[in-house]
Amino acid sequence: MTVSVSLPEVWSALEDVRARRPLVHNITSYVAMTVSANALLALGALPAMAHATEEVEDFVATADALVINIGTLSSDLSAAMRKAAKHAGEVGKPWVLDPVGCGASAYRTHAAVALAALAPDVIRGNASEILSLAGEASAGKGVESISRAEEATGAAMALAKRTGAVVAVTGAVDYVTGGGAPIPVRTGHALMPLSTAIGCALSAVIAAFTAVRPPREAALAALAVFGAAGSAAAGRCRGPGHLPAEICDALYLMSPDTLGQHARIGAPVAG
Numbered sequence: 394m395t396v397s398v399s400l401p402e403v404w405s406a407l408e409d410v411r412a413r414r415p416l417v418h419n420i421t422s423y424v425a426m427t428v429s430a431n432a433l434l435a436l437g438a439l440p441a442m443a444h445a446t447e448e449v450e451d452f453v454a455t456a457d458a459l460v461i462n463i464g465t466l467s468s469d470l471s472a473a474m475r476k477a478a479k480h481a482g483e484v485g486k487p488w489v490l491d492p493v494g495c496g497a498s499a500y501r502t503h504a505a506v507a508l509a510a511l512a513p514d515v516i517r518g519n520a521s522e523i524l525s526l527a528g529e530a531s532a533g534k535g536v537e538s539i540s541r542a543e544e545a546t547g548a549a550m551a552l553a554k555r556t557g558a559v560v561a562v563t564g565a566v567d568y569v570t571g572g573g574a575p576i577p578v579r580t581g582h583a584l585m586p587l588s589t590a591i592g593c594a595l596s597a598v599i600a601a602f603t604a605v606r607p608p609r610e611a612a613l614a615a616l617a618v619f620g621a622a623g624s625a626a627a628g629r630c631r632g633p634g635h636l637p638a639e640i641c642d643a644l645y646l647m648s649p650d651t652l653g654q655h656a657r658i659g660a661p662v663a664g
């Protein structure tokens with residue numbers, strides 16, 4: 394049976410991130426670098442952005458977790474990503490795959506499928522990306538999802554079973570599955586998809602939590618904390634312009650009260 398995670402357990406995981414300050418190695422898109430680095434610092438983790446094929450193994454070896462994000466994919470980056478993912482498996486470092494824009498081009502889809510076969514601990518994407526990565530028909534526009542997360546929970550379960558990863562599919566409600574009944578996380582704000590690289594920053598935050606918790610607990614804790622930060626931050630914004638900065642402030646200031654006010658982790662639902 395799928396067991397959920399309580400908000401006190403989420404809070405304890407965040408305290409562990411803040412105490413341990415895990416180093417998160419990011420091989421990510423040019424769009425996401427600054428947003429992700431700032432979100433990780435505000436959370437209490439340490440970011441490092443490094444993607445030269447010649448150095449990714451050294452970074453994986455010293456990092457506590459790795460995130461691979463294919464947002465601005467190229468052949469050089471693709472080679473670096475495969476090398477880093479394989480080395481993470483060899484040295485036992487947890488890693489997260491964000492299959493940005495999977496389904497938007499055959500090149501990107503093949504790269505994402507190949508990375509997903511290298512045993513990521515967590516895969517996090519929007520509904521279109523998860524549908525496409527699972528091999529199902531998907532409706533996306535570039536890197537944006539047209540589908541709702543509820544339409545991709547079956548695909549997320551199938552993808553989790555195929556890859557052994559915990560799969561998080563995000564949207565108005567987020568869902569986490571390790572192959573069993575998806576657990577809903579109700580949080581966030583409708584302004585979040587209007588600011589670029591917010592999902593990418595979330596994937597980096599999931600990586601930080603994989604340094605202190607097993608993949609399923611890490612994904613649930615990250616979704617709850619990041620969603621609560623997004624919800625609290627949006628309440629202080631007139632529009633999406635300042636949202637990334639406000640999310641960083643909300644991550645930095647996160648408290649058990651704010652978490653409780655802005656996040657709900659539900660009971661497992663039918664997939």
Ligand SMILES: Nc1ncnc2c1ncn2[C@@H]1O[C@H](COP(=O)(O)OP(=O)(O)O)[C@@H](O)[C@H]1O
Nearest residue numbers: 519563564565580581582583585586591592620
């Ligand atoms: N309509 C919405 N209401 C509340 N939160 C949302 C909404 N859309 C996205 N989010 C939140 O924004 C973050 C990024 O999710 P998403 O937009 O699905 O990813 P991506 O940016 O990769 O497309 C997640 O924390 C998600 O919960």
Ligand SMILES: Cc1ncsc1CCOP(=O)(O)O
Nearest residue numbers: 422424464536590591592593
């Ligand atoms: C706009 C864009 N184009 C390539 S990567 C990227 C950022 C996507 O960020 P997110 O998946 O967090 O919305």
Ligand SMILES: [Mg+2]
Nearest residue numbers: 493519592593
């Ligand atoms: Mg994305």
